Amino acid sequence: MKKQKKRVNSRYSVLLFFLLSTMFALNAQGSGKDISGKVVDESGMPLPGANIVVKDSNIGTITDFDGLFQLNVPEGTEMVQVSMVGFKTIDVLLDGKTQFNIVLPEDVSQLSEVVLIGYGGARKKEDLTGSVGVLSSKDFEDQPVTRVEQALSGRSAGVQVKTNSGAPGGNLSIRIRGANSITGNNQPLIVIDGVIGANFQLVNPNDIESIQVLKDASSTAIYGSRGANGVVIVSTKSGRNKKPVISFNTFQSISTLPKKIDYLNAAEFAELYNSYDRDLNFVPGVYVPPFSDEDIERYENEGGTDWQDELFREAISKSYQLSVGGGGEKVNYYISGEYLDQEGIVVNSSFQRYNLRSKVEVALTDKLDLTLNMGWSKLKGKNNEDVGHQLGAIGRLPQWVAIEPVWEDYGVLYNNTPQYGAVSGNPVGLQYAYISQNETSIFQPSFNLSYKILEGLSAKLFGSYEGTKTTVYNLENNHILDAGPEVISRASINNIDRERGQVNFIVDYTKEFGDHNIQATAIYESGNYIEKGNFNGANGLNDVSLGWNNLSLSESQTSSSYYYDEYYNSLALRVNYGYLDRYLFTATVRRDGVSKFHGDNRFSTFPSLAFAWNAGKEAFVQDLDVFSSLKFRASWGDSGSHAIGSYATLPYFIQNGESNYHPNGPGTGTYVGLGVGAPGNESLKWETTTQYDVGIEMGFFNNRLSLEADYYNKDTNDLLVNTLLPEYLGGETVLKNVGSINNKGFEFTVNANPIRNDFFTWDVSANISVNRNEVVDLGGDELVLSSALYGDSATPITAIQLGQPLGSFYGYNFQGVWKSTEAAEAATFGNVPGDARYEDINNDGEIDSEDLSVIGNAQPDFIFGFSNTMKFGNLDVSFVLTGQKGGETFNGIYQKSVGLYGQSRAFTSPEWYNRWRPGHEDTDVPAFSSTSQSYPNSSRWLEDASFLRIQNITLAYNLKKEFITDLGLSEFQVYINAENVHTWTNYSGYNPDISSAGRSTGGGSGTDVDQNIDTGAYPIPRTFTLGLKVKF
Amino acid sequence: MKINLKYTGLILALCMLVNCANDLEEQPRGKVNDPETIYKQYANLEATVMAMYAGIRGDANWSRGFATSSYMTTMFGADDLTTQIGGNKGNFREFDSFNTSANNGAMMNLWRGCYNAILNANEVIEYSYLTIGDEAEIDNLVGQAHFVRAFSYFYLVRSWGRIPLYTSASTVATEIGLSEVDEVYDVMISDLLLAENLLPTTQNLVGLPSEGAAKALLSEVYLTQAGWPLHIESSYALAAQKAKEVIDNKGIYGYDLLSSFDNLWLREYDNSSESIFSLQYDNADGATAFHISGKASMPEAEENGWDDFFVELNFFNEFPEGPRKDATFRTNFLTSDGTTVHYTNSATKHPYYAKFRDGAVDESNPSTATFFNSASYMLFRYAEVLLIYAEAQTRADGSPNVAAYDALNQVRVRAGLSSLAGLSADEFIDAVIDEKGWELAGEGQRWYDLIRTEKVAEVAANRSSEEQVGIIGSTESDNYYAPIPDSEILLNPNLGN
Structure with a gap:
C-alpha cells in the first residue's frame, strides 16, 4: 500500500512538470545574420567543442572537429562570447564582420574552470565559497588507471586513498579529512552524474570528465544526512562534435610481488628447530634431536619449499576500451565500452570487468532538454574479495616452514595438518581448495528533464534507478586438502539483489541585477534502498567436480533468505549570493527523514553558511601587483551520517549453522537454532558533524603559481558505537549513541607551471595534509574495546580510548627480554632470564588486564602527494609520489613467522637466530623457553608505517600530427607506465598501508577502529604497463 | 503569475514530503526481533532450546563450548592431563603448572559455551508462558532449559568459583558483580528440582536429557556442595538419595553399564544405555564437528x-x-x-x-x-552415578552399605578388576575416588573431584620428576579456581572485585 502511494507522488511531480512545461513553452525563433569562423589555440591547433554564444542570450553553438562554427545571430548583436574548458573566455566584437579566426588563450590557472557543486549546480572555481578539490581527466589520462580511486591518490589535499588490498578489483578506501565515525564506514558519498550513492566500479576512468571532492560543510551540507564523510562528484564525458570522435585505448601489463620477506629455508629451519627442541626437551643421555645431520644435509641440497614462490606469480592484465562521441544541433551522444582482465599476483585470483556507458542529450525544444544516461557493468572476481585475512593463504604462509612440501602426490595437496606448520591450511592448497567467485552486474539508467521556465528560472526532474545483482559462488574442496572418511566438501551460492531509486525535483533560479548576483536552488528528494538475498548451501558434495552447479546432489542442503529496506525523504534549499563578484555568500539548509530511526529521531535539519572574499578583485590588491588572484574563504555547517543499517533499533536473534543442533545424534536431522543475540536500542539517532573551515587561495605570476591552504575543525557528535556485551551475556554487540570525535587539520596545495613554451611545458603539484583525530567523549567511558579480534588474540588488539585517535592499538607493552641480572624480578612473574618481558603498568607483580594500554596508533602525522608532468614536444613524462609520515601497522605476518603460539606450532622467522641465549644477551628477541609468554596483543608486533612511494611513472610518446592526419587519426600515443615502483619504508611486511580489517572471514570490522592490521593482507603489486591510445 | 507557479511547485513538493513522511515506519519482513511475538510459536521456543545446546556443544574455531580440548584448560592441574612442553600449548601449560593467567584465551571456551547456553536457557524459561502448544511438550522444553542452565553453571562454578549469576532474559545484566558460590548452588538445585518434574522419563530424541539425567546431575551437585568449598555435609545424604533413585529406576530411564568398556568409545555405541547426557557433534554442518577426536x-x-x-x-x-x-x-x-x-x-x-x-x-x-569427526561426547554416564552413590552413601552414613559396594564393584568388574570388600569408610572413599579417576580418565572430571576433596596438593606432590611440565604456583585451595577472564573484566569492571 505504502509503496503505491510513493509511486503516485512521483507521478504528481512528472505531471506538475509537464504542466509547467506546456504553460511556458515559448517560441524563440527569429531571423538575423550568419557568422562563421574557426577557433584555434595559441599554437594554431583547431579547438573542437568550443562554445560560441551571443552575449546575454541562449543563442549559441559549438565548434566542430575542425574548430569550425556557424551561427545565426539576431540583428543588432554586437558581441559573442567564446569559451572552452581549460581556456580563457573571450568576448569577440562582431564589428560588422561575418568571418572570424579566433585564438583562445589557454587558462593556466583553471580559475574559470566550472566546478560541480551538486544537484546540477555549477560555479566557477573563482566564485566558490567552499573547499572543493577538482581533478579533470587531463590530470590522469596518461596513466592506465583502472579505478577512479587510483586517480585521486596523491592528487588532492585532504584525501587519503588507501589500497587495503592489492587484489585485482580489491578493497580501496577513501577518507576525506579523517574519519568521523566509529561504526560507519567513513567512505565519502559518491555521486555520478547526479546518482547519489553510486558505485565507482560502474565507471571506466576514461569516461570521466571531471572529479570534484567536496570537503567542507558548506559544500557537503546540501547532501544533509549523507554528507558528513565528504562527497565525490563525478561527471562523465559528453559528445560534443558534429563529427564522431572514436577513440581506442588498450594496455597490457605485468604485475609482480614487489618484495619478498626473508623466511628460514629448510636446512636453516631444521637446525634452528633442533636448537629449540634442545632448549626445551634436552635430557642428558637419551636426547635425540628431531633432525639428524643427514636430514639437514638433505634439506641443504634440496632447498625445501619457498612458499612465497609457490603462492605468488607474475600476473598479466589487459584492457581494451572503445568510445565514440559526437552530436549535432539537437542531439549529443557518447557511448563507450570497456573490457578489463586482470590476474592477481596470488595464484588462482583474478578479476574481469565489462563496462558499457551511454549518454544521450537531446534538446527536445528550445526550452526542454532531456538527458538519458545508462551505465552497465559486469564484474567477475575469483578469490579477490574476501582474501587477505589471517585464515587465508597469505595469512597462513608465514606459519608454513620450508620443510613442508606443497604437494603430497601428483595432484594431491600435502595434508593440511603438517608436523611443523599451522594447524591447517596449506597456503597454496587454500588458494585452490577454497574458491570464491563473485559476479556482479550493475545496471544504472537515469534521466534528467530540464525545462527553462523563464530567463533564469528552470525546473528539473531527475530520476535514477540502480540495480545491482551479486552472486557469490563458494566451493570448499576439502578433498584435495585432506583424506579420510570424515572429509566433506561444501559449496554454496549466495544471491544478493540490491535496488536503489532516487527522484529529484529541482527548481533553479539565477538572476543578476546590478552588482548583485543570486543563484537559488530548491530540491525535493526521495529515495529508497531495498536489499534481498538468498543463500543456498550444500554439505558433503557427492562429486566435488560438479562444484556449486548441482547442490542437491549432496548429503544435506541449507538455504536462507533475508529482506532489508530503507526510505528517505528530503527537502533542501541552497542560495548563492554575490556582490560585485567579490563578496560571495552561500547558505544551505536540508531537512532529512530516514526510516532507520525510531519516532522523532527520524528527522533532522542540516544548515550551513559560507562566505568568501575575492580580494584579488579589489583595486587596492590589484595595485599591489603581487597577486594574480587572492581569495579568503570561511564556512560553517552541519552534515550527518546514518552509519547503520535498517532495523538497528530492534533486538536481534542469531540464526546460523553454529546455532543449529542434531538432538537425535550424529547423522540425523538438523534442528534449526534461534539464538539470543542482543537487545535493541530505540533511542538511536544520527551522527552529526559540525565543521568549520577557513581557507585562502592565492595566485602569482599570472596564476602560473597558485597556493591553496585550508584549516578545518570538525566535531562529530552522537557517535554510533557498537558496544560489546561481555561473553557471559553472549558477547554480541549493541548499538549506542555515545561520544564525540574531533578532526582538525591543515591542507596545503601548490600548483606551479614553471615552464610553458611551444616545446616544453612543466607542471608540478604538491599537497600535504595533516589531520588530527581525537576521541573527545565516550559517553562516560574511558575505553571501548573493538568488537573484532585479530592475530589469535582473545582480547581485541584495537580500542577506542578517550583522548586518543581512532585506530589505536591496545595491548601489552613489550620491553624486550629479562636480563640475567634481573632473574629475581623475572621469577616473580614466573619467568626466567631470556623470557619476554612486558611492562607491569600497575606494578602489582602480575601481567594482567590492568597492564593493557594503548600501545600505538595507525594515524599518520601527515600524508603527502607530489605529481610532476613534463611535456617535451611529443614526449610526456610524468610521475606521482605519495607517502605518509608516522602511524603504525600491526604486523601479524611477522607475529606468525615468529610462531609458537595460537595455531603456529613452529616458526619461520630468521629472527630466532638473534634470540637471547647465554653469551648473546644483548637482544630483544626472547629465548626458546616454555615460560616465555608470546602475547599476540603486544607492542612487539607494531611497526612504523611511514613510507615514501613512487606511485607511478609514465612515459608517453605522441606521434606527430602530420604523420597521423594522413591516416585519419587525430591522436596516436604509445606509453609505458610503472605502478607502485618503489616504496621506502621500515615496515618489514609487504606494504605498510595495507590492511586485513574488514574481511568477513577471520574476524574483522570495516570500521576505522581497526586500521593498519596486516594479518596477511593482499600485497600491492608492482605493475609495468605498455599502452596505446588512438583517436580517429 | 510566474511567481505563483513557482510557489505552487514548492508547496506541492512540500506536500509530497508530508505524504511520504508517513512511509518511514520500519516493518521488517524477514527478521524476528520481538520475543513476545516469536515465542508464541512452539517451533521458535524449540529452536532456542536447540541454540542452547549448540552453545555448550561449541564451534570448530577453538572459541566456544566442549567441541575442542580447550574446554579442559582449567582442568589441566589434574594428574590425568598434561601437555607438550613447547609449541602452542602455553594456555594448557599455565594450568598444568599452576601458573594461571587471566588472559588465557583457551579457558574462554568453557566460559563462552556455558554462558551461551545460559543466555538461551533464560530466554526459554522466561518466555515459555507465551507459547501455544501441547503442555507436556512445552514442559519438556522448559525442563531441558532448567537442566542445561544448571549443567552450565555447574561447570562455571567449579572452574571459577565466584561468577556472574543471572537468570532473567528481559533485564540485561551488564553491570552485575560476582555471586557467591552458595548462591550459584541454590540456583542449580532449584533448577534441577524443577527439571526433574518437568522432564519425561525418557526422550524420543536420544541426545536430550530426561528426568533421570536431572536426578543424576542433582546427585553430583549435592555431592560437590558437600565438599570443598561449601562443605554442606548434609548434602551427602541428598546426593546418595538422588543417585539411588537413578540406580533403582535404571530400567525406566533406560540406563545401564555397557558390558564392555572399550565399546564405549566406538561410534556405533554413541548414545548407548550408558550415556546420561551427551553432546551431539555432526561434521555435516561444518562448524559443528567434534575436535577432541x-x-x-x-x-x-x-x-x-x-x-x-x-x-x-x-x-x-x-x-x-x-x-x-x-x-x-x-x-x-x-x-x-x-x-x-x-x-x-x-x-x-x-x-x-x-x-x-x-x-x-x-x-x-x-x-x-x-x-575432527561426528560423534556424541559423553559428559555424564551411568558409571559415574554408581560411583557418586558409593561415595555419598558412605560419607552420609559413615560406612559403605551393600548397595555402595555393589555400585563400586559393578564398575570394577567391568574394568577387569576384582571386587572389593571389607574396607573402612576412608579406605572405601579413597577407593571410589581412585576408581572414578581411572574410569573417567581424560574425560574432564578428575580435576573437579580433586578440588572437591582437596587432594590437589597430594596428587601434585606425586607428579613424576620426569614430567616436562613442572609445578610453578601454589597447589593449595587458594589456587584451585581459574581467574575471571580479563576480557570480561574489561567489559564489566564489577567482575574485578
Missing part, C-alpha cells in the same frame, strides 16, 4: 598428532592393568614409515589417550588422522 591426543613426532593432552606418567603407572587400561591408553605408536614406537622411546615419553580415535583415525596409518 583424532589429533588432539596423538603424539606429534610419531603419529603427526597435536600433543594437546595426554596422561601424566604416575597416573598411568598407578592405573590398574586390565582391559580398561588397554582401552583407555595407547602405548605403542605406529609411524608413517610403518615402525612401531613404544611410548618410552617416543618424543614426549608419554602414553596417549585411546578413547577418542574411532571415526577419525585410520589405525593402519594413524598419521593420516583427521582432527
Whole structure:
C-alpha cells in the first residue's frame, strides 16, 4: 500500500512538470545574420567543442572537429562570447564582420574552470565559497588507471586513498579529512552524474570528465544526512562534435610481488628447530634431536619449499576500451565500452570487468532538454574479495616452514595438518581448495528533464534507478586438502539483489541585477534502498567436480533468505549570493527523514553558511601587483551520517549453522537454532558533524603559481558505537549513541607551471595534509574495546580510548627480554632470564588486564602527494609520489613467522637466530623457553608505517600530427607506465598501508577502529604497463 | 503569475514530503526481533532450546563450548592431563603448572559455551508462558532449559568459583558483580528440582536429557556442595538419595553399564544405555564437528598428532592393568614409515589417550588422522552415578552399605578388576575416588573431584620428576579456581572485585 502511494507522488511531480512545461513553452525563433569562423589555440591547433554564444542570450553553438562554427545571430548583436574548458573566455566584437579566426588563450590557472557543486549546480572555481578539490581527466589520462580511486591518490589535499588490498578489483578506501565515525564506514558519498550513492566500479576512468571532492560543510551540507564523510562528484564525458570522435585505448601489463620477506629455508629451519627442541626437551643421555645431520644435509641440497614462490606469480592484465562521441544541433551522444582482465599476483585470483556507458542529450525544444544516461557493468572476481585475512593463504604462509612440501602426490595437496606448520591450511592448497567467485552486474539508467521556465528560472526532474545483482559462488574442496572418511566438501551460492531509486525535483533560479548576483536552488528528494538475498548451501558434495552447479546432489542442503529496506525523504534549499563578484555568500539548509530511526529521531535539519572574499578583485590588491588572484574563504555547517543499517533499533536473534543442533545424534536431522543475540536500542539517532573551515587561495605570476591552504575543525557528535556485551551475556554487540570525535587539520596545495613554451611545458603539484583525530567523549567511558579480534588474540588488539585517535592499538607493552641480572624480578612473574618481558603498568607483580594500554596508533602525522608532468614536444613524462609520515601497522605476518603460539606450532622467522641465549644477551628477541609468554596483543608486533612511494611513472610518446592526419587519426600515443615502483619504508611486511580489517572471514570490522592490521593482507603489486591510445 | 507557479511547485513538493513522511515506519519482513511475538510459536521456543545446546556443544574455531580440548584448560592441574612442553600449548601449560593467567584465551571456551547456553536457557524459561502448544511438550522444553542452565553453571562454578549469576532474559545484566558460590548452588538445585518434574522419563530424541539425567546431575551437585568449598555435609545424604533413585529406576530411564568398556568409545555405541547426557557433534554442518577426536591426543613426532593432552606418567603407572587400561591408553605408536614406537622411546615419553580415535583415525596409518569427526561426547554416564552413590552413601552414613559396594564393584568388574570388600569408610572413599579417576580418565572430571576433596596438593606432590611440565604456583585451595577472564573484566569492571 505504502509503496503505491510513493509511486503516485512521483507521478504528481512528472505531471506538475509537464504542466509547467506546456504553460511556458515559448517560441524563440527569429531571423538575423550568419557568422562563421574557426577557433584555434595559441599554437594554431583547431579547438573542437568550443562554445560560441551571443552575449546575454541562449543563442549559441559549438565548434566542430575542425574548430569550425556557424551561427545565426539576431540583428543588432554586437558581441559573442567564446569559451572552452581549460581556456580563457573571450568576448569577440562582431564589428560588422561575418568571418572570424579566433585564438583562445589557454587558462593556466583553471580559475574559470566550472566546478560541480551538486544537484546540477555549477560555479566557477573563482566564485566558490567552499573547499572543493577538482581533478579533470587531463590530470590522469596518461596513466592506465583502472579505478577512479587510483586517480585521486596523491592528487588532492585532504584525501587519503588507501589500497587495503592489492587484489585485482580489491578493497580501496577513501577518507576525506579523517574519519568521523566509529561504526560507519567513513567512505565519502559518491555521486555520478547526479546518482547519489553510486558505485565507482560502474565507471571506466576514461569516461570521466571531471572529479570534484567536496570537503567542507558548506559544500557537503546540501547532501544533509549523507554528507558528513565528504562527497565525490563525478561527471562523465559528453559528445560534443558534429563529427564522431572514436577513440581506442588498450594496455597490457605485468604485475609482480614487489618484495619478498626473508623466511628460514629448510636446512636453516631444521637446525634452528633442533636448537629449540634442545632448549626445551634436552635430557642428558637419551636426547635425540628431531633432525639428524643427514636430514639437514638433505634439506641443504634440496632447498625445501619457498612458499612465497609457490603462492605468488607474475600476473598479466589487459584492457581494451572503445568510445565514440559526437552530436549535432539537437542531439549529443557518447557511448563507450570497456573490457578489463586482470590476474592477481596470488595464484588462482583474478578479476574481469565489462563496462558499457551511454549518454544521450537531446534538446527536445528550445526550452526542454532531456538527458538519458545508462551505465552497465559486469564484474567477475575469483578469490579477490574476501582474501587477505589471517585464515587465508597469505595469512597462513608465514606459519608454513620450508620443510613442508606443497604437494603430497601428483595432484594431491600435502595434508593440511603438517608436523611443523599451522594447524591447517596449506597456503597454496587454500588458494585452490577454497574458491570464491563473485559476479556482479550493475545496471544504472537515469534521466534528467530540464525545462527553462523563464530567463533564469528552470525546473528539473531527475530520476535514477540502480540495480545491482551479486552472486557469490563458494566451493570448499576439502578433498584435495585432506583424506579420510570424515572429509566433506561444501559449496554454496549466495544471491544478493540490491535496488536503489532516487527522484529529484529541482527548481533553479539565477538572476543578476546590478552588482548583485543570486543563484537559488530548491530540491525535493526521495529515495529508497531495498536489499534481498538468498543463500543456498550444500554439505558433503557427492562429486566435488560438479562444484556449486548441482547442490542437491549432496548429503544435506541449507538455504536462507533475508529482506532489508530503507526510505528517505528530503527537502533542501541552497542560495548563492554575490556582490560585485567579490563578496560571495552561500547558505544551505536540508531537512532529512530516514526510516532507520525510531519516532522523532527520524528527522533532522542540516544548515550551513559560507562566505568568501575575492580580494584579488579589489583595486587596492590589484595595485599591489603581487597577486594574480587572492581569495579568503570561511564556512560553517552541519552534515550527518546514518552509519547503520535498517532495523538497528530492534533486538536481534542469531540464526546460523553454529546455532543449529542434531538432538537425535550424529547423522540425523538438523534442528534449526534461534539464538539470543542482543537487545535493541530505540533511542538511536544520527551522527552529526559540525565543521568549520577557513581557507585562502592565492595566485602569482599570472596564476602560473597558485597556493591553496585550508584549516578545518570538525566535531562529530552522537557517535554510533557498537558496544560489546561481555561473553557471559553472549558477547554480541549493541548499538549506542555515545561520544564525540574531533578532526582538525591543515591542507596545503601548490600548483606551479614553471615552464610553458611551444616545446616544453612543466607542471608540478604538491599537497600535504595533516589531520588530527581525537576521541573527545565516550559517553562516560574511558575505553571501548573493538568488537573484532585479530592475530589469535582473545582480547581485541584495537580500542577506542578517550583522548586518543581512532585506530589505536591496545595491548601489552613489550620491553624486550629479562636480563640475567634481573632473574629475581623475572621469577616473580614466573619467568626466567631470556623470557619476554612486558611492562607491569600497575606494578602489582602480575601481567594482567590492568597492564593493557594503548600501545600505538595507525594515524599518520601527515600524508603527502607530489605529481610532476613534463611535456617535451611529443614526449610526456610524468610521475606521482605519495607517502605518509608516522602511524603504525600491526604486523601479524611477522607475529606468525615468529610462531609458537595460537595455531603456529613452529616458526619461520630468521629472527630466532638473534634470540637471547647465554653469551648473546644483548637482544630483544626472547629465548626458546616454555615460560616465555608470546602475547599476540603486544607492542612487539607494531611497526612504523611511514613510507615514501613512487606511485607511478609514465612515459608517453605522441606521434606527430602530420604523420597521423594522413591516416585519419587525430591522436596516436604509445606509453609505458610503472605502478607502485618503489616504496621506502621500515615496515618489514609487504606494504605498510595495507590492511586485513574488514574481511568477513577471520574476524574483522570495516570500521576505522581497526586500521593498519596486516594479518596477511593482499600485497600491492608492482605493475609495468605498455599502452596505446588512438583517436580517429 | 510566474511567481505563483513557482510557489505552487514548492508547496506541492512540500506536500509530497508530508505524504511520504508517513512511509518511514520500519516493518521488517524477514527478521524476528520481538520475543513476545516469536515465542508464541512452539517451533521458535524449540529452536532456542536447540541454540542452547549448540552453545555448550561449541564451534570448530577453538572459541566456544566442549567441541575442542580447550574446554579442559582449567582442568589441566589434574594428574590425568598434561601437555607438550613447547609449541602452542602455553594456555594448557599455565594450568598444568599452576601458573594461571587471566588472559588465557583457551579457558574462554568453557566460559563462552556455558554462558551461551545460559543466555538461551533464560530466554526459554522466561518466555515459555507465551507459547501455544501441547503442555507436556512445552514442559519438556522448559525442563531441558532448567537442566542445561544448571549443567552450565555447574561447570562455571567449579572452574571459577565466584561468577556472574543471572537468570532473567528481559533485564540485561551488564553491570552485575560476582555471586557467591552458595548462591550459584541454590540456583542449580532449584533448577534441577524443577527439571526433574518437568522432564519425561525418557526422550524420543536420544541426545536430550530426561528426568533421570536431572536426578543424576542433582546427585553430583549435592555431592560437590558437600565438599570443598561449601562443605554442606548434609548434602551427602541428598546426593546418595538422588543417585539411588537413578540406580533403582535404571530400567525406566533406560540406563545401564555397557558390558564392555572399550565399546564405549566406538561410534556405533554413541548414545548407548550408558550415556546420561551427551553432546551431539555432526561434521555435516561444518562448524559443528567434534575436535577432541583424532589429533588432539596423538603424539606429534610419531603419529603427526597435536600433543594437546595426554596422561601424566604416575597416573598411568598407578592405573590398574586390565582391559580398561588397554582401552583407555595407547602405548605403542605406529609411524608413517610403518615402525612401531613404544611410548618410552617416543618424543614426549608419554602414553596417549585411546578413547577418542574411532571415526577419525585410520589405525593402519594413524598419521593420516583427521582432527575432527561426528560423534556424541559423553559428559555424564551411568558409571559415574554408581560411583557418586558409593561415595555419598558412605560419607552420609559413615560406612559403605551393600548397595555402595555393589555400585563400586559393578564398575570394577567391568574394568577387569576384582571386587572389593571389607574396607573402612576412608579406605572405601579413597577407593571410589581412585576408581572414578581411572574410569573417567581424560574425560574432564578428575580435576573437579580433586578440588572437591582437596587432594590437589597430594596428587601434585606425586607428579613424576620426569614430567616436562613442572609445578610453578601454589597447589593449595587458594589456587584451585581459574581467574575471571580479563576480557570480561574489561567489559564489566564489577567482575574485578
